[in-house]
Amino acid sequence: MNSNPITATVDFEKDGVQHGFLRLPHSRDDSAWGSIMIPICIAKSGKGPTALLTGANHGEEYEGPVALMELAQTITAAELTGRVIIIPAMNYPAFRAATRTSPIDRGNLNRSFPGKYNGTVTEKIADYFQRTLLPMADVVVDIHAGGKTLDFLPLACVHRLPDKTQEAKCVAAMEAFSAPHSMMLLEIDSVGMYDTASEEMGKVFVSTELGGGGSSSVRSNAIAKRGIRNILIHAGILKGEMEKSASIMLDMLSGECFTFSEHEGLFEICADLGVQVTKGSIIAKVWPAERTGTSPALYHAKMDGIVTARHFPGLIKMGDCMMVLSIPV
């Protein structure tokens, strides 16, 4: 039997608001028959679409957990037609350790799909989403930010999909989210992503990159809270009026958007987030960290574009993603 060891303490079919856990048995040194308890809230009223809302797919991205903890605390069944499944911290062990990947198996949940029912802790979480939670959902929203090592212009994003009807539904949901920027995202590495798993199942999927640096701000949390509420209204699940605002549409047309560091040292950013750069202009310098009197390595923009993401820490290593540019459409 290929059954996942996770059991839910909530009933997915029951009307009302329930708070509970996804309990994943995890036998370990400090707890022989212990479990990982992943918080979950189900809010349901009658028949209607299901939204699956997640944060902390990467453990040190905080707008999702903040917005979803508040939503779980305030949502009432009376304002719903359908069901909302809220999981504020998808990779819960990583969230508690404030790390991108799980401290238990170093699993990057967003590279672990479709997962394995008999795999590592992270693979078991992925498998539970793949085979239990995603099939229940019509609309899937996964709130990301840059984490400790990247910082982004606040944006909601979708991907180009082979099914153009599905793509149009994803774009409409992204527009409902109303982040300051909206992006057709080009992934460096889409294998194993929750995004890919959701899209291949035909779901309406919206993700975000709402900031970064390993914390959140008044502004980025407000964008997450408003966007999630808007998507629930757009999907016909939540009663109320959407709070829309203008969004700048951005596109990434090729790999030229990305600049990766070929040096290590002291990172000097030369074009802040949101700045328009022209092809050939200096976007960053990497100074040798160990001596004075040596010139920095200069990095030039490979295209005209807007600085959409940047390396966040003050030091940089070989291979780090230094900057992402995108083009307003």
Ligand code: ZN
């Ligand atoms: Zn992330």
